[in-house]
Amino acid sequence: MAKLEINNVSKTYNANKPNSVEAVRDVSCELDEGEFFSVIGPTGCGKSTLMKMVAGLIEPTEGEITLDGESITGPREDIGVVFQEDSTFPWRSTLENVEFGLEMRGVGKQERRDRAHDILELVGLSGFEDNYPSELSGGMRQRVAIARTLALNPDLMLMDEPFGALDEQTRLILGGELLRICQETNQTTMFITHSITEAAFLSDRVFVMSARPGEIKELVEVDIERPRDESIMTSDRFNEITDDLWEALKSEAQIGFEQSMTVD
Amino acid sequence: MSTKTTRTQDILDRTPSSIALYRLLVPFVIVGLWELLSRWIGPRVLPGPVHTFSALYEGIQSGWVIPNTNVTMQAVVISFLIATVIGGVTGLILGFNKPAYDIVEPFFLSFYSVPKITMYPIFLFIFGVGLNTKVGFATFSSFFPMLIITMGAVRSIDDVYINVGKSLQVSRYQMFRHIVLPYILVQLVVALRLTFNSAFLAVILVELFAARSGLGLVLQHAMGTFNSEEILIVVTVLAVIAFVINIIFYGAQQLLEERWNMTSDEQMGI
Known part of the structure; x- marks a missing residue:
């Protein structure tokens, strides 16, 4: 049985009202345990909506999402989310940020401290425990947010364009770090992105979404062996895959662009 | 390129500790200007600092300064506490309730700018001369900054933190205690400062109009008898109290802003 099952899920905002917007239409897919799964699509295609439904933050209008066969009806302990925006708490130090979820769940001080130290080492932030987010770069803050989610050891980690607000170099470096972390922890991850390279580099499978309303356009398998590192980016197979992805995305991106010009 | 900067830095060292040192000098500068002004206008109309301070000392000795200050500050502190609780709680409720917020916000904002003193007679009719009128009116006028800033602070919370x-x-309590409260804390400190200042002003105003005791009453008497000395004693006492209270709130605000790098700029307009 698949870890996560998305069955014929649709989402219409303001349903049955004149200003209704169909964001996601009849999406079905499955994630296996330990899989890194990306969703890629043009701007405004409903990727974030899909992720918020999996996170239990919003309800689908139709269809069902199950984790380990259990229907998702609201936020769950075993699902961790990393948001696109900077979500670190400015009033907590790096260590306290990473401890946050554990603290809220009543984990004892020593235990959560040890756990936070381990995770900080994993994300490469050892030595920054006592720094506040205002003293860290955008990339480091996003590592803190990732560490805060990983600290809870979620069955499924959802990432909504976690590097979307960062510059290209930082993005590449953090992508490499994330690859390493997920390979080390075998973390089941659903990753939302609009970067083709990022999707191909990190994922086992990439799900290409159409322009709004978002539907499955294509499912691309990234059959490059793990463990991977940056060197795969120059391989022929990697280029073929990114070409395939671009091919599938191109027309949709054009539609998405035109939508964005007319809607607002 | 940097000659100008270097020169300014030579005169004014900008490290935080020297800034604090320069701040300590400001009161002395003010006292110096006061002395100059007193000599220019004439000490009968504007007594100088030395004269005022010795008169203040005599006033304390003869026993009218401290009791009147206590009467005034008692009313200020009670009003401040009531206004903080009522304004804070109402602000939180309205901040969390978007439709209610949208309905009442424009009214509160415009009501805030109506001179509160126009409502003073009503409080006098209800409560008569004394502590009740002071507290009633001062609570009424200082409740608005607390309410408006708290309400705005809650509304300004970034959705991503809630998500x-x-x-x-997290439970509702945890959401409030560990996410909402720290987020709005800097703005709350600003709100407390403005609430205190409003209550302070309101109590003095009430005492100027009608009171049996308090610094405002002393001021009113002094005005009637052209007693500049007493007026300056009252001003000095009020200035010292205002300075101490504001420095505490301002210090707390600076500390939070510096450490967390969170600002309260958008609220400073009030």
């Missing part, structure tokens, strides 16, 4: 809390399944 982090939700995705971690």
Whole structure:
């Protein structure tokens, strides 16, 4: 049985009202345990909506999402989310940020401290425990947010364009770090992105979404062996895959662009 | 390129500790200007600092300064506490309730700018001369900054923090205690400062109009008898109290802003 099952899920905002917007239409897919799964699509295609439904933050209008066969009806302990925006708490130090979820769940001080130290080492932030987010770069803050989610050891980690607000170099470096972390922890991850390279580099499978309303356009398998590192980016197979992805995305991106010009 | 900067830095060292040192000098500069002004206008109309300070000392000795200050500050502190609780709680409720917020916000904002003193007679009719009128009117006028800033602070919380809390399944109490409260804390400190200042002003105003005791009453008497000395004693006492209270709130605000790098700029307009 698949870890996560998305069955014929649709989402219409303001349903049955004149200003209704169909964001996601009849999406079905499955994630296996330990899989890194990306969703890629043009701007405004409903990727974030899909992720918020999996996170239990919003309800689908139709269809069902199950984790380990259990229907998702609201936020769950075993699902961790990393948001696109900077979500670190400015009033907590790096260590306290990473401890946050554990603290809220009543984990004892020593235990959560040890756990936070381990995770900080994993994300490469050892030595920054006592720094506040205002003293860290955008990339480091996003590592803190990732560490805060990983600290809870979620069955499924959802990432909504976690590097979307960062510059290209930082993005590449953090992508490499994330690859390493997920390979080390075998973390089941659903990753939302609009970067083709990022999707191909990190994922086992990439799900290409159409322009709004978002539907499955294509499912691309990234059959490059793990463990991977940056060197795969120059391989022929990697280029073929990114070409395939671009091919599938191109027309949709054009539609998405035109939508964005007319809607607002 | 940097000659100008270097020169300014030579005169004014900008490290935080020297800034603090320069701040300590400001009161002395003010006292110096006061002395100059007193000599220019004439000490009968504007007594100088030395004269005022010795008169203040005599006033304390003869026993009218401290009791009147106590009467005034008692009313200020009670009003401040009531206004903080009522304004804070109402602000939180309205801040969390978007439709209610949208309905009342424009009214509160415009009501805030109506001179509160126009309502003073009503309080006098209800409560008569004394502590009740002072507290009633001062609470009424200082409740608005607390309410408006708290309300705005809650509304300004970034959705992503709420979503982090939700995705971690925090309880309502945890959401408030560990996400909302720290987020709005800097703005709350600003609100407390402005609430205190409003209550302070309101109590003095009430005492100027009608009171049996208090610094405002002393001021009113002094005005009637052209007693500049007493007026300056009252001003000095009020200035010292205002300075101490504001420095505490301002210090707390600076500390939070510096450490967390969170600002309260958008609220400073009030």
